[in-house]
Structures are given as structure tokens and as C-alpha cells.
Amino acid sequence: MSGKSKKRGGLRFWLALWAAKLSVPALKLTGHAATNFPGKVAMKLCPGFLSYMAHPETVIAVTGTNGKTTVANLLLDTLEASGKRVCGNRESSNMYSGVTSALLSSVSVFNKCRVDAEVIEVDEHATRLILPDMDPDLLIVTNLFRDSLMRNAHAEFVASRLDKNIPKGLRLLLNADDLISSGLAPENPRAYFGIEKLDTDVTECVNRINDVRVCPKCAGRMEFEYRRYHHIGRAKCVDCGFASPDYDYSAKVDKSTGTMTIRDASGAGTYRLLSDAIYDMYNLVSVVGALRQLGMSHEDIGAALSKVKIAGIRRDETTIGGVRVINQLAKDKNSIGCSRVFDYIHSQPGKKELLLMMNSLLDEGHWSENVCWYYDCDYEFLADPSVTHVVCAGPRYKDMKLRLLLAGVPEERISLERDELRASELLYMEPGTDVYLLYGTDTTDTMLQVREHLADLKK
Amino acid sequence: MKIELLCPELCSLYGDHWNAKYLAASAGGELVTARNEVPVFAGEPVDAVCLGSMTERNQVFAIGRLLPYRDRIRELIEGGTVFLATGNAMELFGREIRDGDNVIPGLGIFDYTSVRQMDDRRCCYFLGEYEGLEIVGSKSQFSFSHGTEEHPFISVKGGFGSDLETKNEGFHYKNFFGTYLLGPFLLLNPHFTRHLLTVLGVDGPIAFETECLAAYDHRLKELKTPGREFLFK
Ligand SMILES: [Zn+2]
Numbered sequence: 236m237s238g239k240s241k242k243r244g245g246l247r248f249w250l251a252l253w254a255a256k257l258s259v260p261a262l263k264l265t266g267h268a269a270t271n272f273p274g275k276v277a278m279k280l281c282p283g284f285l286s287y288m289a290h291p292e293t294v295i296a297v298t299g300t301n302g303k304t305t306v307a308n309l310l311l312d313t314l315e316a317s318g319k320r321v322c323g324n325r326e327s328s329n330m331y332s333g334v335t336s337a338l339l340s341s342v343s344v345f346n347k348c349r350v351d352a353e354v355i356e357v358d359e360h361a362t363r364l365i366l367p368d369m370d371p372d373l374l375i376v377t378n379l380f381r382d383s384l385m386r387n388a389h390a391e392f393v394a395s396r397l398d399k400n401i402p403k404g405l406r407l408l409l410n411a412d413d414l415i416s417s418g419l420a421p422e423n424p425r426a427y428f429g430i431e432k433l434d435t436d437v438t439e440c441v442n443r444i445n446d447v448r449v450c451p452k453c454a455g456r457m458e459f460e461y462r463r464y465h466h467i468g469r470a471k472c473v474d475c476g477f478a479s480p481d482y483d484y485s486a487k488v489d490k491s492t493g494t495m496t497i498r499d500a501s502g503a504g505t506y507r508l509l510s511d512a513i514y515d516m517y518n519l520v521s522v523v524g525a526l527r528q529l530g531m532s533h534e535d536i537g538a539a540l541s542k543v544k545i546a547g548i549r550r551d552e553t554t555i556g557g558v559r560v561i562n563q564l565a566k567d568k569n570s571i572g573c574s575r576v577f578d579y580i581h582s583q584p585g586k587k588e589l590l591l592m593m594n595s596l597l598d599e600g601h602w603s604e605n606v607c608w609y610y611d612c613d614y615e616f617l618a619d620p621s622v623t624h625v626v627c628a629g630p631r632y633k634d635m636k637l638r639l640l641l642a643g644v645p646e647e648r649i650s651l652e653r654d655e656l657r658a659s660e661l662l663y664m665e666p667g668t669d670v671y672l673l674y675g676t677d678t679t680d681t682m683l684q685v686r687e688h689l690a691d692l693k694k
Numbered sequence: 695m696k697i698e699l700l701c702p703e704l705c706s707l708y709g710d711h712w713n714a715k716y717l718a719a720s721a722g723g724e725l726v727t728a729r730n731e732v733p734v735f736a737g738e739p740v741d742a743v744c745l746g747s748m749t750e751r752n753q754v755f756a757i758g759r760l761l762p763y764r765d766r767i768r769e770l771i772e773g774g775t776v777f778l779a780t781g782n783a784m785e786l787f788g789r790e791i792r793d794g795d796n797v798i799p800g801l802g803i804f805d806y807t808s809v810r811q812m813d814d815r816r817c818c819y820f821l822g823e824y825e826g827l828e829i830v831g832s833k834s835q836f837s838f839s840h841g842t843e844e845h846p847f848i849s850v851k852g853g854f855g856s857d858l859e860t861k862n863e864g865f866h867y868k869n870f871f872g873t874y875l876l877g878p879f880l881l882l883n884p885h886f887t888r889h890l891l892t893v894l895g896v897d898g899p900i901a902f903e904t905e906c907l908a909a910y911d912h913r914l915k916e917l918k919t920p921g922r923e924f925l926f927k
Contacts, residue, residue, distance in 0.1 A: 381707075384708060384832075384834060385817045385832070385834060385926050388815060388834055388836070389707055389749055391749045391750075391751060392749070392750075392812070392836075395812070443709075444706075445706070446706075448703040448704075448706060449703050449704060449752075449755065451751065454704070454752075454755040454758075454759075603819060603830075603913050603916040603917055603922075605819070605832045605877070606877070606878075606882075607708045607709045607832070607876065607877030607878065608709070609709070610708075610709025610712045610877060610878045610881070611708065611709045630916075633905065633908045633909040633912050634909045634912075634913075636905055636909075637881070637902060637905040637906055637908075637909050640902050640905060641712075641716075641881075641901075641902065
């Protein structure tokens with residue numbers, strides 16, 4: 236058997252491995268997508284399955300509130316581009332069953348590991364079982380923000396959970412510009428990444444959510460040397476001196492050349508930016524930091540990254556009747572995610588018109604979606620005069636209108652319609668004004684139908 | 695008319711701060727907050743005081759900040775000043791918060807105690823009634839309060855109350871309203887907001903009344919649909 240496994244598997248493990256592997260072609264034959272099901276089979280037959288499975292020399296886990304999918308995928312792509320055989324959970328969930336399903340293909344029926352590296356994205360709550368079972372070489376925590384209230388409560392709670400779940404001795408790569416996640420598991424070996432001062436930085440918070448308002452040690456006032464948004468930036472407590480850690484991977488951004496120079500103790504490399512969005516800059520520096528931790532040179536990382544194409548799954552545009560129509564994922568129940576999107580849209584040049592349909596359809600079927608997150612979210616960006624029209628649609632359309640009014644959006648700029656297709660007919664669709672279709676995780680299909688409907692109307 | 699938002703730097707979770715903002719906007723009053731950590735109410739009269747959900751760590755800091763003003767808070771409550779404490783802010787006014795062996799003394803204004811279990815969070819959607827007004831919202835609790843029964847705020851119709859055994863939610867004494875319902879409680883409950891305005895001696899509509907009522911009616915209808923679930927799993 237090649238590869239490393241934490242425990243030696245008995246009969247139960249072998250049965251689970253074979254049954255789970257057999258379920259993949261069986262699902263395909265019956266026309267089902269092999270997503271999390273094989274993993275569920277393996278878990279059911281053999282609890283702790285991942286601890287018996289063989290893993291390659293390099294195993295990286297990525298968790299955090301935002302950016303973990305991008306970072307994990309980028310690491311997979313970059314390692315692959317540098318000639319490594321890789322495996323990760325791109326197609327399945329970031330829970331135990333999804334990770335297991337994804338990694339099944341990395342071992343043979345004899346539990347022989349067939350890849351050089353595994354990179355897995357892990358839900359913060361799923362770290363409890365996945366991390367000890369897989370025993371990764373490195374855990375990247377991208378950041379910790381407020382997320383869905385009902386699932387995550389608050390960021391400090393998620394941090395306390397991670398503190399408990401991170402195994403002793405696991406090497407960490409942390410975001411020095413995030414004072415919530417940078418203090419995780421203080422006994423563990425660690426390296427920090429961060430981005431040096433940018434010309435767009437501020438010192439005071441312009442966002443509703445700022446979860447490092449006071450010092451976590453003494454409740455003293457936190458003074459920010461620079462701040463990107465929310466609590467992300469470099470800060471120090473004026474009372475007790477508690478401060479952001481220093482960077483081991485320090486990124487200096489040059490927007491004029493669209494590059495970032497990343498410096499560490501043994502060298503520096505210059506990398507092409509993924510996009511002009513700050514969160515993508517963090518994604519890039521964390522990826523480079525991780526690969527440096529694995530011992531790759533800046534030259535090799537640069538060469539591999541230059542071969543990687545960044546998938547534009549979250550923002551996608553088309554032209555309908557001479558109007559630029561942009562589909563933008565704005566994750567429902569995630570106030571930070573939506574605030575980032577609203578900020579991005581308001582800062583774009585020209586006039587914009589929006590169709591808001593980021594409703595949780597799943598919640599709708601059972602209860603009534605909790606709208607607390609609307610009040611944590613920076614709808615105020617949409618009061619910008621360049622946002623000429625906002626159409627609210629879906630089950631929470633009335634809540635959206637109220638929130639927009641409270642944000643200072645004039646009533647004449649707001650339209651209201653429950654049905655998403657009929658709502659799209661209310662868009663002015665004027666050439667010269669960009670149209671943004673904002674959809675949530677449950678409304679991807681709705682967005683596609685709306686886009687088709689808009690195209691039909693213009694035929 | 696002065697509405698004080700208490701400890702905004704500590705109690706900033708879930709959009710609860712909108713309660714003070716919305717009450718001030720509806721009452722045509724001024725929204726005030728502490729300077730140098732000294733509450734406004736310590737030095738001058740205010741008409742209403744709102745404070746909202748916070749992290750468990752910040753509960754300790756908030757109690758520390760308010761403790762020097764305990765007698766003043768008691769005096770204001772006895773005198774009929776409106777207090778609205780949402781989410782776990784209600785716990786600050788009780789005798790203590792127990793978290794395993796750790797006992798955090800509260801302000802001791804009221805006699806209830808709260809018991810926290812960080813590994814057993816309970817969430818629910820909520821439907822209830824206060825003086826004939828239907829109350830809607832949601833809750834996320836690491837802790838439950840015991841001993842609130844004598845002065846209940848809302849009777850529970852869907853979801854759970856201040857603890858899992860009771861059919862009552864929150865604590866109501868004079869014009870002190872404490873409830874585990876979190877977030878923009880007043881925006882979610884326009885009829886109750888009107889009630890508070892009456893208490894404050896203000897006549898007239900609440901801010902964006904039409905839209906607020908429309909959203910409320912829609913939510914109420916959803917929560918009253920047969921087969922609705924209230925417990926979040
Ligand atoms: Zn401090």
C-alpha cells in the first residue's frame with residue numbers, strides 16, 4: 236500500500252471502500268450524479284472512514300467563511316499545472332460525506348493512493364471529524380466572518396469551535412489581517428499571510444458589521460493602521476497593546492501593473508492578480524503562502540499559476556438587447572458576502588439596475604426566512620445615485636423593499652413583484668445601464684430562467 | 695425625546711441596533727450613545743434605552759461597564775423609562791449567568807438566572823402574543839433564563855420560550871421589555887412598535903408604516919400556514 240493512513244483498516248473498512256466505490260458507477264447508470272452518496276455509504280459502513288483511507292504525502296485542508304472554495308480550487312489547479320496528480324472535493328460538498336466521495340477516486344480498490352496531493356475544502360463545523368481523521372499537513376483558514384445566523388451564530392463562536400477542532404500540532408496558515416481567525420489554536424505552529432497598505436484602505440469602518448470593535452483581550456479601543464473592510468486590516472489595542480501579528484508572507488500590490496509581490500524570509504516572487512477585488516488578492520497570497528510552505532520556489536509557483544485559468548463561476552455576463560446583463564452570486568443569509576457585492580456594484584462606473592432575488596427557497600418551504608441578515612448587510616451602498624432602479628422579487632420581496640427604504644433608496648427607484656419572471660419584466664433594460672441579476676445559492680436556476688426570459692422578451 | 699443605544703461597540707450582533715434607530719425615527723426623537731463609555735442616561739434623562747445581542751465574551755465586558763450605573767438603571771426602570779433588551783442582552787439584568795462552573799454575576803436588577811451551554815445551541819422561528827398583538831421573530835440561544843415566569847412578556851404559540859419548559863418568552867416589568875427574540879425586533883413587529891410609541895406618549899404612524907405592515911402581514915401569514923415548522927435543525 237502506498238500513501239499514509241492513520242489507522243489500519245479491518246474488514247469493515249474494506250467492505251465500505253468497495254461498496255462506496257461500486258456505488259459510483261451504479262449511480263451513473265441510474266442517471267444520478269455521484270455527489271455525496273458514495274461518501275455516505277462509506278461512513279455508514281465504516282465510521283471514521285477517512286482515517287483508514289490512504290492519503291498522499293501532501294494533504295492540505297482549507298476552511299474559513301469566505302474564499303475557501305476559490306483557494307482550494309486554485310491550489311488544485313496550480314499543483315496540477317506543476318505536474319502533480321491531485322484530488323479534491325470540487326464537485327461534492329465540504330462535509331464529511333462530500334470529502335469522502337471526492338477522495339474515493341484517489342485510492343485503488345486495494346487502498347493504494349494514486350495521487351500526489353489532496354486539497355480539500357472543509358466546512359468550519361465539519362472540521363471536528365475531518366481534521367483528526369485526515370491528519371492534513373497544513374490547514375489554511377481564509378478568514379472568519381459572520382455567516383448564516385441560524386447555522387453559525389457569530390464569528391467568535393465559530394472560532395471557538397475551530398479552536399476545539401484543530402488537532403494539536405497541525406500546521407496553520409492564517410490571515411494576519413483578520414483578528415478573529417489569526418488567534419486560532421495559539422499553541423499550534425503557524426505562518427501568517429497579509430497584504431500591505433493599499434491606497435483604497437481606510438481607518439474607520441464604513442460597514443455595518445465590524446466584529447473587532449473592541450479589543451478581544453481587554454475591551455479597549457482598537458486603532459486601525461489600515462482597514463480593507465469590516466474588521467479586515469491591521470490593528471492595535473490602545474489600552475493593552477494587543478495587535479495584529481506580523482506577516483510571514485507579505486503581499487505588496489501594484490495595481491498599475493496588475494501584480495502582487497509576495498515576500499517571505501527566503502525570497503520574493505511577483506504574481507499576476509486574479510482580479511481587482513481585494514478578496515481575490517487574499518485568495519492569491521494564501522495560495523502562494525501554502526505552496527511556499529510545501530517547499531515550492533517562487534519561480535515554480537509563478538510558472539504553474541500562469542497556466543491556471545480562473546473560472547468565473549460567480550460573475551458571468553452576457554448582452555441582451557444591447558444591454559450588459561451580469562449574473563452575480565450574492566449568497567443569501569450571508570450579510571458580508573452581499574455587502575461585498577453591493578460595494579462592488581456601487582463602485583463600478585456608469586449606471587446600474589438591479590434585480591434582487593437572493594431568497595432562501597429552502598427556508599421558504601419550511602418556515603419564514605430569518606431576515607436579521609438584511610440589517611447587518613450594507614444595503615446603503617445601493618442608495619448611490621448610480622443605482623437607478625432596484626427590483627425586489629421572491630418570497631422576501633417586501634422585506635427587501637423596507638430595508639432599501641431604510642437604507643435611503645428613494646421609493647421611486649424601487650419596484651416590487653413576487654414572481655421573479657414578472658419582476659424581470661419591470662427592468663428598464665436601457666442600453667448604457669448595466670443590469671445585475673443578484674441570485675442566492677437556492678436561486679441559481681431561477682436566475683437562469685430570468686435570463687432566458689429577458690432574452691425571449693428582446694427577440 | 696431621546697433614545698439611547700446602549701454599548702453599541704459591544705452589543706452589535708444580528709442587526710439588533712436597528713431597534714433604537716427605528717424607535718428614534720418613528721418617535722421623531724434623537725438617537726444618542728455613550729461618550730467615553732459613560733451611558734447618556736447616567737447624566738441626563740432619556741426616554742428609552744435599547745441594547746441588543748452580543749457575543750458571550752462581550753456580555754462580561756458589558757456587565758462590567760454597566761455595573762457602576764446599577765442603581766441608576768434600577769431607578770429608571772422603576773420610574774417607567776422604556777428599556778428594550780433583545781437577544782442575550784436580557785441576561786445582563788438578571789442575577790447571574792452560569793456557564794458550567796463559571797458564574798458571571800449580572801446587574802442583579804431582576805431575580806432571574808441564565809444558564810449557558812455553548813455546545814447546545816437552540817434556534818427557532820417564533821410566533822407569540824403580547825396583549826392581543828401577534829409577535830413574530832426568531833431566536834438563537836446558547837442559554838436559557840429561569841425565574842422569568844412571574845413577569846412574562848410574550849406567550850408562546852410557535853417556537854420555545856425563555857426556557858424549554860415554559861410557554862412564556864421574555865421578561866416584562868413596568869416598561870422593561872426583555873426578550874430572546876433577536877435582530878430588528880421593532881421592524882419585524884410594527885404593532886408592538888406602535889404600542890411602545892403610545893407608552894412614550896407619541897401619536898402617529900411609525901416610520902415606513904405601510905411597508906413595515908406589509909412585510910409583517912406577509913410573514914405572519916407564512917408562520918400561520920398549517921404545517922409550518924418552528925424549530926430550526
Ligand atoms: Zn486590549
